[in-house]
Amino acid sequence: MKATFTPSTPGVHDRALLGDDDVDDADLAAMVADLWEVPSVDLLDSVAQTVDYDIPSILTGARTWVRGRADAGDGPRDFTFFVKRVHHWRHSPAFAFVPPEMGDWARSAVPWRAEVLLYGSDLADRLPAGLSVPRALRVDDRPDETAVLWLEVVEHSTEPWDRTTYVEAAGLLGRLSGGARVAEVADIDPLPWHIQYFVQGRIAQTVLPGLFDDATWQHELVAPHFSSMRAELTAVANHLDPLAEEFAAMPHRAAHGDACPNNLLRRTSGEGFTLIDYGFWRLQPVGFDLSQLVVGDIQIGRRDADDLPELAEACLTAYAAGLAAEGLDVPDAVLRRGHAVSLMLFNGLPSLPLELLAEAEQLAAAGELTDERRTAMDHWSRQRAAIARYALDVLARTNPA
Template sequence: MHDRAALGSADVSDEALATMVAGLLDTPVSSVALVDSTAELVSYDIPAITTGGRWWVRGTADVSGEHTPFTLFVKQVHEWSRSPFFADVPVEVQPWAAQQVPWRTEGAVYRSDLVDHLPTGLAMPRPFGVHDIDDLSYAVWLDVVPTVDAEWDLDRYRRAAHLLGRFAGSPAVRDRANVGGHEWDVSKYVEGRLKFQVLPMLGSDDLWHHPLLVEAFADLRPRLDRAAASVDAVAAELMALPVLAGHGDACPNNLLVTPGDDDFTMIDFGFFTALPVGFDLGQLLVGDVQIGLRPSDDLSERGAASLTSYVDGLAAEGVDIDEQAVRRAHALQLLLFTGLSALPFELLDAEPTEQVRAMAATRATIARYSLDLFDQTG
């Protein structure tokens, strides 16, 4: 019996599924016959504008006369024009905006041989199929990654930063950094999200009168205003620094801890591309803090430890860049991509509960840390 209706348009034929199961079980497809299969939607609380859905596909296959269970993970990826959030983009700029997010990159990564060239200590899910749904979407079918709910202590951050440094500096990874074919650099982010969305909101007097911001951010407005006025210079300085490779969203949520070791499986490669040195340190440091999964009181300690480990990782791949230069690159990236947009815009219409006020205070800490690091390294 087969019931994969939950997949909708992301489903494939039984023949295609049998081929992927054969790959999963490392057996000839001629020896595999599907017995049953089901699809179940994966619950996921963190919104992603290019993700149309995530599912478990489970079932049983007859492999040379033996019934063998299998599980695959399926993710549907689409152009972000299909996201509900796209409705907030003014109609006159929607065609341009739709082209700014590299939704094809993840599929290109899983179609590539990047998996064979990752530094020791890093892995990625084994891909068994990338199936086009239509011109604006596709589905990736992946191995299930065994994970443990491990504590992200200082040593784990050091280990992750070291491996991200190796990832950035690896010649083999850098050779594949443009596999997505999406032309992007820091200036596109500045001209897009920052100048079109973030900076106009920062310049709104009405916004700064909101009680949530008066309480948490009032002392930061002059500093944020000065930083906003200098975004072109900040971006130019960042773009003049060495360009290596970057995951693009290397938060702990995308670095899965595997059982029995201190290695990581990287997921969500949508923003993988050539990026300025140190780029991945930003999300590693504040990714979980931004969404309330980690407190903000140890940013300085984790930041310093991660930076040193990242530079050591670069050196392990033969990339010799002074630690202070990487620290400056990290400061520039953190200010542009996190500090300026740290205000909790999405919470301004929410009831000001203690949780909401605590989140606003956390975001203010991130902004203050970003501004301080920028000033210290200038």
């Protein structure tokens, strides 16, 4: 999410893009003064622009840059805010695809309040050294289950991660999970959540129908890469309830909830990270955050899975060291099992590329499925299969039976 803008016009305020998310000029001036830590500013001009960001979220309604100039008494200076509207997922276009008979259940299945509440909390003061969060200049919490967050812009490195970066992040996530002060806000979201919400929703509705369909396994994007795992994945699918019960019974600690590299902004200094997009923050089994850390970029096609087992092992070791640094004694077997069960439920079974099959069908129908696109899809499916293979292996290896 690089902050690139159309320059504001001197003396003009054009924030119409924000609609109801906007504030008046006096409030914007007050936020700029707060950002700059000065008594007051004269607001000179401002403009709003949509953030160029291509990863959808059911909990995010809008992402907008607000940029302009103000004068605190020493001449015009530029300012920038990142404005994010978050909401209950009933406001998401995706909610329209929920079967009517499941509407009431679906409304209660996805918590969304954590990010709003955390930006209004002292989380920044509780995090271990090396982790930070953006500063919130304003949090507008609305009665219609939406909220608008006005956040400082975080400068960060856009360099690709290497193993050292992943290992550093894993260690800090371990410290986050083990930290006593972080634990005090781990359950800040009052909305209840249980793993069965995910099993009965995401897995049962979007994964299992395709997994149990013979046509899926015959598809050219699936057969070469997943067919050898069909029996194993089907066995896991038939064992979902006991696996979910095991997940629920595990020791739970604070978790970011979606700790993929995209949500851990690498500081420009090269050391430490800024946490963003923690709408799924809550208590989760110890080791939960390792899953998205090591496979998140593979899932969205940003990196290959060639070194996944080795990378995951290095991250597990670093995460354990982070827990220990916070004085938390977690047996190695418990940590590894927590990682294995979490990974299988949230990444292993969902790795079956059902959305790619649907996309390929649509492109083919429109005559737009080129050889280049087919090759890219095949490569992505192969990487997703590597996630499934790793998930199956660690689940079997850590099975207490």
